[in-house]
Amino acid sequence: MDRTGSADLPLHSGRVPDWLAQRMARMSRVLVEALVLHYGRHEVLRRLAHPFWFQSLGAVMGMDWHSSGVTTTVLGALKRGLTPGGRQLGLYVVGGKGLQARRTPDELRIIGDRVGIDADALIRASRLAAKVDSAAVQDGFELYAHSLILSDDNAWAVVQQGMNTEARQARRYHWLSEGLGSFVDSPHAAIEGPNQGVILNLTDKRASRARAAQVELVSQGPDVVLGALRKLRPQPAPVPFTPLLPHLQMPPHEEVTREDVVLRRLHGTLAAAAEQGPRDFAELLLHPGVGARTVAALATVAEVLHGSPARFTDPARFAFAQGGKDRQPFPVRLDVYDETLRVLRSAVDAARLGNDERLQAIRELDRQARRLESVATGASFDALVEEGWKDVPELLPTDAPPRRPSGRPGWRRRTGPRSQLELPGLEEETPGDSSSHSR
DSSP: OEEEEEEEEEOOOOOOOHHHHHHHHHHHHHHHHHHHHHHOHHHHHHHHTOHHHHHHHHHHTTSOSSSTHHHHHHHHHHHHHHSTTHHHHTEEEEEEETHHHHTHHHHHHHHHHHHOOOHHHHHHHHHHHHHIIIIIEESSOEEEEEEEEEETTSOEEEEEEEEETTTTEEEEEEEEOTTOOOSSSSOOSEEESOOOSSOEETTSGGGHHHHHHHHHHHHTOHHHHHHHHHTOOOOOOOOOOOOOSOEEEOOSOOSOOGGGSOHHHHHHHHHHHHHHOHHHHHHHHTOTTOOHHHHHHHHHHHHHHHOOGGGGSOGGGGGGTTOBTTOSSSBOOHHHHHHHHHHHHHHHHHHHTTOOHHHHHHHHHHHHHHHHTTTOOOOOHHHHHHHHHTTOOOOOOSSOOOOOOOOOTTOOOOOSOOOOOOOTTSSOOOTTOTTTTOO
C-alpha cells in the first residue's frame, strides 16, 4: 500500500442540508458508474486516492470548494450512493466520521460474508492506515474520520482526516493498495493539509534505522530501554518535513477568487459547450429541454470523468458546474443540477444496454475543452460569477438544522475536552477479543 498525497483544508463545522445531500448521493453513484464503464473499478480507487481529484469531485457535486467538510460529505455521499447495488459495481464504502469509523471492521466482515472478500486482510489494512497517521506520523492532527473504499477483488483506497483545533485546520490523508510496498516506509498515496514545520514522521524512508532501533529496544526488555534513555544527549534539530507527494493547500478564504481558478481552462470548457451547441448536443442525448447552462455543467463533469491529474490543480473551477452550497462562486440551481443528473443517468443506463453514444458525447465535451483552451477567450472572472447569479430562482439553505438531543434518560452534553477518536487500530486489541476496534 502507498500513501498517494495529502490536502490541507480550513476546518469548518455544520451539516449538509438534505436538498444537497440527496443529490450528491445520486451524482456520486452515476459518476462512479460512468468511471467503471470507461476505465474499470480500480480507476475509481486511483482517482479517490488523489487529493486534487477528490477535491474537484466535491466541488463539481455542489459542496463547498475548499472546506474540511468536503472530505466527510463526499465519502458519505459515496457510501449512500453505492450501498444499493454495490455488488453490481463491485465497489463498497465502509467507515465514515466519528462512530461510523469505529464500525469499519464490522462492516467489512458483513461484506466479506456476502461477497467472499478477505475481510481480515482489509481490517488489518484499515487498522494499520489509521495507526500510521495517528502514531507514526505525529503532525498535530487528530484523526476523526476514516473511510475505506474497496472492490470485490480486495483492492482498496483509504481516505481519512485529522483536525488541529488550535490552528483551525484539517489534514486529509490518502492511501492506495496498488503497488503495495510497506505500511511504515513512505506508504502514503497523498496527504492534504498545511505544513506544520517540524513533525515526527517515522514512516519516512530516512527513519528506517529509528524504526529498527525501536523494535530492538522493545524486544530487549525495559531495562535496556531505561538504560538507553539515561544515555540520551541533545541531538541536532530535525530537518523540517516537506511532503514529496502531491499536496493540496487550500486557502483560508471562503469566497472563490480570480486567483483560485485557471481561467483559460474554464474558457475552454465553456467554449466546448458552446461549440457543441445546446440544440445539437441535446438532440444527440435525446433531451430537447437541455439548455446552455446544463451543457456547460456537463462539460465540467466530463473533465472530472476523463481529465488527467494535472488538470485538477484548481478545484475551485469545478464549482462553476453547479455552484456551491455556500453560494460560492454562486448558488446551486436545482434545475441545472437535476437536468445534469438526468442526462448523466440516461447516458449511463443506455451504455449499460450497449448503446454508449450518449456517454461518448459527454466524453467529447472533455476532448473539445482541452483542444480549445489554448485559443478560447471569454468573459472575465467577475462576469462569469455575475452570470451564475443571474436568474437564480431561490436561495436554498446552506446548512441543515442542528440535530436534537436523543431524549434518552440521563442524556447530557459532553463538556470535557475532546480526545482523539479511537479509530480502528488506535487502541490495542486484547487477546481473544476480535471486536475491540468496533462498536
